[in-house]
Amino acid sequence: MGAKDTKKPESVVLFLRQLGFSEVHVRDAVRVSPQILFADIEKTLKPKLQLFQEIGLTGSDLGRFISKNASLLSVSLDRRLIPCMEILKKILSLNGDHRRLILVLQRCKWVLTKVPEARLLPNISLFESHGVVGSQLSTLFSRQPTLFLMRESAITDQVRRVVEMGFSADSRMFVHALHTISCMKPETFSRKFQLFQEFGFTKEECKTMFKKMPVLFRCSEEKLKLGMEVFMDAIGFEKTVLVRRPTCLMYSIEKRVVPRYRVIEILKSKRLLKKEPKFLEVLEMPEEKFVDKFLSRFKDDAEELLIAYKGDVLDSSEEYESS
Incomplete structure (x- = not known):
């Protein structure tokens, strides 16, 4: 390849670098669409890139986008x-x-x-x-x-x-x-319905949950199964609670449900609660309110409560197995 042959690719690379593309952005863009190295800068590349700049993609953001979607320049x-x-x-x-x-x-x-x-x-x-x-x-x-x-x-x-x-x-x-x-594929969707039915939910109850919260059925089968095991077997929720409030199954079991359940159980065992709260309401509380109401108030038991609450972070395997 002679000097004339390399002149256009070099000028294209320089043009892209001047727009804020990194070396990695340029390399990835060329890998996706090698022909851009031989495109006319003024007639082809500049007006197309300006179209993306006009919607707010500039500098490294533009470089990142084009590096993955360089075929758009063709x-x-x-x-x-x-x-x-x-x-x-x-x-x-x-x-x-x-x-x-x-x-x-x-x-x-x-x-x-x-x-x-x-x-x-x-x-x-x-x-x-x-x-x-x-x-x-x-x-x-x-x-x-x-x-x-x-x-x-x-x-x-x-x-x-x-x-x-x-x-x-x-x-x-x-x-x-x-x-x-x-x-998702129809068979994947059907499997999730079947999973709920294996835990005792009727087809109509599954439909009700889907109508209330379609996004729930985009959760993995593993997350749904774990959620039902914890809520129905460990915590003792009736299935009607989950039908009524399917949002429960959207929460992180490891980071929200189990830690909050541990804290409430300790407070109940020590008879520190004047009135036993409904766990559903506890679950739906914003983080700050939960900490204020069930952790900060009990200074004498703060360390034990904090370990129960953050135990999944301190030692996830040991704490989870003991729950």
């Missing part, structure tokens, strides 16, 4: 990047704040690479025809942008599954249910 500016970007801005109702747009692009660069008339615009219309409009549409797009690039038949099938679970499009939970349904 996409047509006028036919795809600009039209798609304008559509996204409209859907997301940004009002000058582009953080949600950047998050969407980080989650799914493909929304900028397809001809908008092929999938993006038809799918937006499809969701709107099902009643997903305004803030619901914006929320769905923010959470699961890949949905808007799926085949019409796949979207229709997922909407049908959500409706069959008892959701209506005007429910604020509809898009959260659709997000959950769309981000």
Whole structure:
């Protein structure tokens, strides 16, 4: 390769470094899309990169984004990047704040690479025809942008599954249910339902929990199983409590549930509580309130209570086994 052959790549690297790209950013971008080294800086690279700078990606942030999504620099500016970007801005109702747009692009660069008339615009219309409009549409797009690039038949099938679970499009939970349904295989979702049933929950109770908190079913099967074992077997919750308040199963068992349970049990054993609190209420307390009400007040027992509360940090294996 002669001096003339290397001149353009060298100038491209220099241009990117001047924009704030690190050596690692440049190297990773070239690995993803080698052709950018031979792109015209003024006609191709600069206007495309300016499009991303205008939404707040500058310096090292721009370098980090392009290093992972350098193929976007090979996409047509006028036919795809600009039209798609304008559509996204409209859907997301940004009002000058582009953080949600950047998050969407980080989650799914493909929304900028397809001809908008092929999938993006038809799918937006499809969701709107099902009643997903305004803030619901914006929320769905923010959470699961890949949905808007799926085949019409796949979207229709997922909407049908959500409706069959008892959701209506005007429910604020509809898009959260659709997000959950769309981000896992049907058999995975069915296994989670089956897991609840193995602990004695009926199908209707599972549906009720899903309707109240769709995000719960995005938790791993391991987390759900551990949660039910602790709440139902160790703490003694009736399943009706979890049906009524499925948020319980979202809390960290190791960092919140078990430590708070230990503290309350010690206070009860020492008869230090004038009135025994409902553990559900204890669980839902903000951290500061819990510490103030059940730790700070009991200075004579502070060390024992603190060890019970922070034991999972001091010695997780020994403390957990003893619980």
